[in-house]
Amino acid sequence: MKTLHLICAARPNFMKIAPLYHALKNENWCDLKIVHTGQHYDYQMSQAFFDDLDLPSPHYSLEVGKGTHAEQTGQTMLAYEKLCLTESRPNLVVVVGDVNATLACSIAAKKLNLKVAHLEAGLRSFDRSMPEEINRIVTDSISDYYWTPSEDATKNLLREGVHPEQISFVGNIMIDTHCMMKDKINKKRTSELFGVEEGGYVVMTLHRPINVDSKEILQSIFEKISQIDLPLIFPVHPRTKKALTEIKNIPKNLKIVDPLGYVDFMNLISSAAYIISDSGGIQEETTYLGIPCFTLRDTTERPITITIGSNQLVNIYNLLDKIKHPKKGSIPPLWDGKTSERIKDIIERII
Numbered sequence: 001m002k003t004l005h006l007i008c009a010a011r012p013n014f015m016k017i018a019p020l021y022h023a024l025k026n027e028n029w030c031d032l033k034i035v036h037t038g039q040h041y042d043y044q045m046s047q048a049f050f051d052d053l054d055l056p057s058p059h060y061s062l063e064v065g066k067g068t069h070a071e072q073t074g075q076t077m078l079a080y081e082k083l084c085l086t087e088s089r090p091n092l093v094v095v096v097g098d099v100n101a102t103l104a105c106s107i108a109a110k111k112l113n114l115k116v117a118h119l120e121a122g123l124r125s126f127d128r129s130m131p132e133e134i135n136r137i138v139t140d141s142i143s144d145y146y147w148t149p150s151e152d153a154t155k156n157l158l159r160e161g162v163h164p165e166q167i168s169f170v171g172n173i174m175i176d177t178h179c180m181m182k183d184k185i186n187k188k189r190t191s192e193l194f195g196v197e198e199g200g201y202v203v204m205t206l207h208r209p210i211n212v213d214s215k216e217i218l219q220s221i222f223e224k225i226s227q228i229d230l231p232l233i234f235p236v237h238p239r240t241k242k243a244l245t246e247i248k249n250i251p252k253n254l255k256i257v258d259p260l261g262y263v264d265f266m267n268l269i270s271s272a273a274y275i276i277s278d279s280g281g282i283q284e285e286t287t288y289l290g291i292p293c294f295t296l297r298d299t300t301e302r303p304i305t306i307t308i309g310s311n312q313l314v315n316i317y318n319l320l321d322k323i324k325h326p327k328k329g330s331i332p333p334l335w336d337g338k339t340s341e342r343i344k345d346i347i348e349r350i351i
């Protein structure tokens with residue numbers, strides 16, 4: 001029996017570990033442990049996703065919580081090292097995505113000479129002012145196994161000197177999550193909760209420091225979206241909630257709501273006219289669903305959502321023009337719901 005740690009910390013991680021957990025949970029060679037570092041801790045940012053995705057309570061909760069980047073990263077390293085030394089020494093550590101815990105746990109594990117696999121490896125925005133870009137680069141400089149969602153990610157790793165044998169192009173795990181939850185998603189009618197008609201509304205999400213940490217920038221985004229002639233549903237992330245307290249002019253067409261669970265949110269975006277967001281994962285989910293997405297950022301680490309998918313980068317100056325030209329796009333290779341099966345085969349081989 002081999003012990004495998006699935007590390008999760010923040011909202012986007014829970015969606016990525018769920019299909020892998022379900023693909024591995026009944027394998028008799030695998031002692032599967034979910035490690036929750038505690039970066040996201042509110043019910044709506046964490047437990048709601050465990051409930052929706054049918055995940056058991058984490059086997060280990062490190063309860064690191066909020067803090068500066070160094071505090072969060074350092075405390076996660078300390079807590080995870082202690083776990084590996086005293087309670088559970090894994091044969092393989094799987095880290096996902098690009099949050100602070102991805103970086104912290106991969107460093108702590110490698111210093112203990114443990115094997116690390118990075119799921120969603122190789123994505124690059126080439127913008128080092130994004131904390132996630134630093135997390136991606138550092139994690140990808142020390143991992144043992146690299147599981148990429150797209151060929152651009154594989155190319156980035158090869159260019160950075162990763163050996164081809166360490167890289168597997170496995171596809172996009174978030175699509176597995178969607179496929180796994182499809183029936184539940186389709187049964188919902190989230191738009192009814194907000195009194196809007198299917199196809200007649202926009203969903204907006206914003207939480208990147210670059211968009212929400214400055215009152216002036218957030219105010220100018222609001223000024224632009226007040227000119228959109230559709231209602232906008234705006235599920236608000238805790239970081240953005242803090243920023244909103246300082247904003248005076250909330251547009252009349254903006255409906256501010258609490259963060260939604262996975263199933264409700266997926267149903268809401270699948271019936272939207274289009275999405276305005278600065279999220280990473282939503283660029284992929286909208287590409288899969290063929291829903292136009294306008295990403296309010298200068299760069300993306302997921303260029304395939306632009307070259308093949310329905311995503312476009314926008315800024316506050318061109319947003320109103322761009323939304324007149326939505327894109328449907330198509331689905332990238334291996335975004336087929338079978339990524340977790342491919343990873344299961346790889347894990348069985350390597351451990």
Ligand code: UD1
Nearest residue numbers: 010011012039040041042045066098099100131132238239
């Ligand atoms: C983190 C990730 C980001 C990801 C996002 C998804 C990093 C560097 N950033 O950003 O990549 O897209 O999660 O949501 O890892 N807070 C709460 N309750 C919670 C969680 C957070 O109130 O359950 C508050 C924190 O106290 C903090 C703020 O929200 O003040 C930001 O949380 P933090 O985890 O530091 O970063 P995110 O902006 O959520």
